[in-house]
Amino acid sequence: MTTINHQPPTNNQTDPRSPSSSLRESAILKIRNSLRPGQQQMADWYSGPLAVSAVPGAGKSTGMAAAAAIAIARQYQRSNSSRSSERRQLVVVTFTRSAVANIKAKIRKYLRDDLSLPQTGFAVHTLHGLALNIASRHPNLSGLQLDNVTLITPTQSHRFIRTAVEQWIASHPGHYFRLLEGIQFDGEETERLRRQSVLRTEVLPDLATTVIHEAKSSGMLPEDLRRFSEQTIDNYEILTVAAGLYEQYQNLMRSRDFIDYDDMILAALRVLENPSARRIEQNQVFAVFEDEAQDSSPLQTKLLQILATDPNNPDQPNLIRVGDPNQAINSTFTPADPIYFREFCEDCNQKNRLATMDQAGRSTKIIIDAANFVLQWVNSAYQAKSQNFPTPFRPQTIRLVDPDDPQTDANPQPVGRGLELYTPRDIHHTVQLLSQRVIELFAQAPNSFSAAILVRENRQGKWLAEALAPVCKEHQITLYDVGERERHSHVPQEILALLQFCDRPHSPDYLKAALEVFVERQLIPTQDLNAPASVPEEFLYPGPLSPPQPESVQKAAHLCRSLLRARMELPLYQLISFLALALNYDQAELATADKLAERVNLQIASHASMTNMLGILSEIVSSERFEPVETEDLEARYTRRGQLTIITMHKAKGLDWDYVFIPFVHENLIPGRFWVPPQSQFLGDFTLSEVARAQIRAALHNQGSLPDVTQAWEQAKYLKTAEEYRLLYVAMTRAKRLLWMSAAQKAPFTWSKPENLQASTPCPVFSALKRQFPECVV
Numbered sequence: 001m002t003t004i005n006h007q008p009p010t011n012n013q014t015d016p017r018s019p020s021s022s023l024r025e026s027a028i029l030k031i032r033n034s035l036r037p038g039q040q041q042m043a044d045w046y047s048g049p050l051a052v053s054a055v056p057g058a059g060k061s062t063g064m065a066a067a068a069a070i071a072i073a074r075q076y077q078r079s080n081s082s083r084s085s086e087r088r089q090l091v092v093v094t095f096t097r098s099a100v101a102n103i104k105a106k107i108r109k110y111l112r113d114d115l116s117l118p119q120t121g122f123a124v125h126t127l128h129g130l131a132l133n134i135a136s137r138h139p140n141l142s143g144l145q146l147d148n149v150t151l152i153t154p155t156q157s158h159r160f161i162r163t164a165v166e167q168w169i170a171s172h173p174g175h176y177f178r179l180l181e182g183i184q185f186d187g188e189e190t191e192r193l194r195r196q197s198v199l200r201t202e203v204l205p206d207l208a209t210t211v212i213h214e215a216k217s218s219g220m221l222p223e224d225l226r227r228f229s230e231q232t233i234d235n236y237e238i239l240t241v242a243a244g245l246y247e248q249y250q251n252l253m254r255s256r257d258f259i260d261y262d263d264m265i266l267a268a269l270r271v272l273e274n275p276s277a278r279r280i281e282q283n284q285v286f287a288v289f290e291d292e293a294q295d296s297s298p299l300q301t302k303l304l305q306i307l308a309t310d311p312n313n314p315d316q317p318n319l320i321r322v323g324d325p326n327q328a329i330n331s332t333f334t335p336a337d338p339i340y341f342r343e344f345c346e347d348c349n350q351k352n353r354l355a356t357m358d359q360a361g362r363s364t365k366i367i368i369d370a371a372n373f374v375l376q377w378v379n380s381a382y383q384a385k386s387q388n389f390p391t392p393f394r395p396q397t398i399r400l401v402d403p404d405d406p407q408t409d410a411n412p413q414p415v416g417r418g419l420e421l422y423t424p425r426d427i428h429h430t431v432q433l434l435s436q437r438v439i440e441l442f443a444q445a446p447n448s449f450s451a452a453i454l455v456r457e458n459r460q461g462k463w464l465a466e467a468l469a470p471v472c473k474e475h476q477i478t479l480y481d482v483g484e485r486e487r488h489s490h491v492p493q494e495i496l497a498l499l500q501f502c503d504r505p506h507s508p509d510y511l512k513a514a515l516e517v518f519v520e521r522q523l524i525p526t527q528d529l530n531a532p533a534s535v536p537e538e539f540l541y542p543g544p545l546s547p548p549q550p551e552s553v554q555k556a557a558h559l560c561r562s563l564l565r566a567r568m569e570l571p572l573y574q575l576i577s578f579l580a581l582a583l584n585y586d587q588a589e590l591a592t593a594d595k596l597a598e599r600v601n602l603q604i605a606s607h608a609s610m611t612n613m614l615g616i617l618s619e620i621v622s623s624e625r626f627e628p629v630e631t632e633d634l635e636a637r638y639t640r641r642g643q644l645t646i647i648t649m650h651k652a653k654g655l656d657w658d659y660v661f662i663p664f665v666h667e668n669l670i671p672g673r674f675w676v677p678p679q680s681q682f683l684g685d686f687t688l689s690e691v692a693r694a695q696i697r698a699a700l701h702n703q704g705s706l707p708d709v710t711q712a713w714e715q716a717k718y719l720k721t722a723e724e725y726r727l728l729y730v731a732m733t734r735a736k737r738l739l740w741m742s743a744a745q746k747a748p749f750t751w752s753k754p755e756n757l758q759a760s761t762p763c764p765v766f767s768a769l770k771r772q773f774p775e776c777v778v
C-alpha cells in the first residue's frame with residue numbers, strides 16, 4: 001500500500017493550546033481509529049489531489065463520509081483560527097440521488113455525534129445537481145433561464161430525435177440514398193419501403209442518440225465531429241452522417257429552449273470560464289470529494305477539477321476521487337470510460353498520492369476468492385485472445401480485513417457452502433431449486449437477513465416474479481420486484497403511442513410505435529415490424545388480392561383494429577382507461593394509468609379534443625418536468641430484511657445483501673455479444689451507432705488514426721464483453737454470506753419469449769468456477 005504524503009498546512013494551523021481544539025483533535029482521532037488503513041489514508045488528507053482506488057466492499061462510502069466529516073472539522077478550525085468570516089464548504093459528489101441521501105446522512109451523523117459540530121459546512125450533490133446549481137446562480141453566463149427551459153432525455157423515440165432525423169434526410173438525399181442501397185439492392189419497391197422504415201425509425205435515431213450523448217458529454221461540437229470524419233473512409237461516411245444529425249438536434253433544442261443533461265454540465269462550464277464567476281464559485285469551496293469516480297465523463301471531471309481549485313494555489317486542485325475501475329459498468333451506454341479514472345490514479349501515483357483500499361470486510365472468504373478468481377480468469381482469457389486491447393479489469397486482488405478490523409462481523413461466516421453453483425435442467429428447474437433454498441433460508445431466521453435475486457434484464461425479473469409469487473405467498477415471504485415499479489414510468493409513453501396510432505392509423509411511424517408497444521407487452525410475438533408498418537392500409541385491412549398474412553401479423557392487425565373501433569365508439573375521456581386494459585396492465589400500472597387519465601382529462605376539460613389530449617400527453621412524456629421526485633430512501637427499500645428483492649445487476653451496484661442469487665449466468669447474456677438485428681443487415685455486419693461510438697472514443701483518446709469500420713466494430717464488441725464481465729463481478733461482490741449462482745442447461749434464447757427453451761451454454765467463467773471450486777458444485 002502506498003503511503004500518502006499528507007502534511008498539515010503550516011500557516012493556517014490551529015492553536016494547539018486551545019482546549020476546544022484539542023477536544024476536537026481527539027474526536028477526529030477517534031473517528032480515524034474506527035477506520036481501516038485504506039480509509040485512514042482518506043481521513044489523513046489535508047490538501048491537493050488524491051486518488052483512491054478501492055475494491056468492492058472496501059468501505060469507500062463509509063471512508064468518504066468519515067473523511068468528509070474530518071475535513072469539515074479541520075476547515076472549521078482553520079477559519080476560526082484565522083478569524084475569517086468566510087466559510088468555505090466541502091462539496092461531495094456522487095452518482096445517484098439515493099447515494100446522495102445516504103452519504104449526507106452519514107456525514108451529518110459524524111458531525112453531530114462524534115464531533116459535536118453543526119451539521120453544515122458541506123453540500124452533497126449528484127453531478128447534474130451540482131452543475132444545475134452553478135448554472136442557475138449565473139443565468140446570464142450559463143444561458144439557462146430556469147423558468148423557461150424544459151429538460152428532456154433524448155431517447156430514440158423522442159420527437160426531437162425523430163424530427164432531427166427527418167430534417168437530416170430531407171437535406172442529405174445523397175447520403176440517405178447510399179444508406180438505403182446498403183451493401184446490395186435490387187430496387188424492389190416493398191424492400192425499399194421496408195428499408196426506409198428501418199432507417200427512419202431505428203438505425204438513424206439510434207445513431208443520433210448514441211453520438212449526441214457521446215460527443216456532447218465529451219465537449220465535442222458537431223463541427224469537431226465533422227473534422228474527425230475527414231480521417232475516416234467508409235462508404236456511408238458514418239461520422240459525417242452523425243455530425244449532421246447532431247447539428248440538426250442542437251438547432252432544434254436551441255430554437256425551443258430545451259436542454260438535456262449534457263447541457264447542464266456545459267452550462268456550468270460556461271459559467272466557470274468567466275474569471276470572476278469562477279473565482280466566486282471557487283472561493284465558496286475548500287475541496288471536492290467524488291464517489292464512484294469511474295463513472296464520470298471527461299466534462300464532468302473537468303467541472304470538478306475547476307471547482308476544486310483554489311484560485312490562490314491553482315496547480316493543486318483539492319480533489320479526492322474515489323472509485324473502482326473494476327466496477328465501471330456504464331461505459332457501453334454512457335460516455336463514462338474507466339480509462340479516465342485509471343489515468344487519474346496513475347497521475348496521482350506518480351505524485352505519491354494514490355491510496356489503494358484492497359481490504360474488504362463485506363463478504364465471506366469464499367465469495368471473495370470466487371470474485372478474485374473471476375477477475376484473474378477473465379483477464380488471462382482476454383490476454384490469450386488479443387494483446388491489442390487492455391484487459392477488462394485492472395489487476396487487483398481483494399484481501400480479507402485484518403483481525404483487529406473495526407467492522408463488527410467483518411468477513412462473516414458463510415451460510416451453507418458460502419458459494420453454491422447449480423446447473424438446473426431448465427429455467428423451471430432453476431425456479432424450483434432457488435425457491436427451495438429461499439424457503440430453507442427464510443425458515444431459519446425470517447426477518448434477520450436480507451436477500452436478493454440479481455437479473456441481467458428486467459424481463460428476466462418479471463418472469464421470475466411471476467414464477468416465484470405462489471411459493472412466496474405460501475411461505476409468507478415478501479417479494480419485491482424493483483422492475484415492476486419502474487415499468488410504471490412507461491405508462492404515459494405507451495398510452496401516447498397507442499393514441500397517436502388511433503389518431504392517424506395510416507402513419508407508418510405511429511403504426512410501428514403502437515406495434516412495438518404490443519411486442520413489449522408481449523401481446524403479440526416479436527417480429528419484423530417494418531414490413532407491416534410500411535404498408536399500413538394493406539396491413540390493417542387486407543383486400544382479397546393481398547398475400548395471406550402469417551398468424552403473428554394477423555394477431556397484430558386484429559389488435560390494431562380493435563383499438564380503432566374503440567376510438568370510434570368510446571367517449572374521449574374513457575379512452576386512456578380502455579387502452580390500459582387492452583395493454584393488460586397489472587393493478588399498479590392500472591392505477592398509474594387512471595391517475596394519468598384523470599390529469600389529462602382535467603387539463604382538456606374545457607376543450608376536449610383528440611388533438612388537445614395528444615398535446616398534453618406529449619408534453620408529459622417528452623419533458624422531465626413531470627417526473628415524480630423520489631422521496632423514499634430507495635436503497636433502504638431494496639435491502640430491507642426479511643424480503644426477497646428482485647433487482648437488475650446494474651441497480652444492485654453499491655448495495656449488498658446477506659444472500660445473493662444470480663440465476664441466469666448464460667453465455668448469450670454474460671458476456672453476450674453485439675449482434676446486428678436481421679432487419680438492418682442490409683447495411684452490413686455492424687451497427688452504425690457502435691462504429692461511430694468507437695471512432696469518437698478513439699478520437700478522444702488521441703489514438704492516432706481513427707479505426708476503420710471493421711476495427712471500430714471489433715473494439716465495440718470488446719468493450720461490450722469486457723463490461724459484461726465487470727457487471728458479473730459487481731453482482732457477485734454484493735453477497736455477504738451466500739452467493740448462489742446457476743446456469744440452466746435449457747434457457748430462452750431471448751427473454752421476450754421465455755417459453756421457447758433451447759440448449760443454452762453457460763457463461764465460460766461459470767464453468768471455470770465449477771472447476772476451481774468443485775466443493776461448491778451442488
Ligand SMILES: Nc1ncnc2c1ncn2[C@@H]1O[C@H](COP(=O)(O)OP(=O)(O)OP(=O)(O)O)[C@@H](O)[C@H]1O
Pocket residue numbers: 034035036039054055056057058059060061062063324361362406407408653654655733
Ligand atoms: N471502518 C468501518 N467500520 C465498520 N464498518 C465498516 C467500515 N468500513 C466499511 N464498513 C462496512 O462495510 C460494508 C461495505 O462498505 P461500503 O458500502 O462503504 O463499501 P464500498 O467500498 O462502497 O462498496 P462497493 O464498492 O462494493 O459498493 C458496509 O456494510 C459498511 O458499513
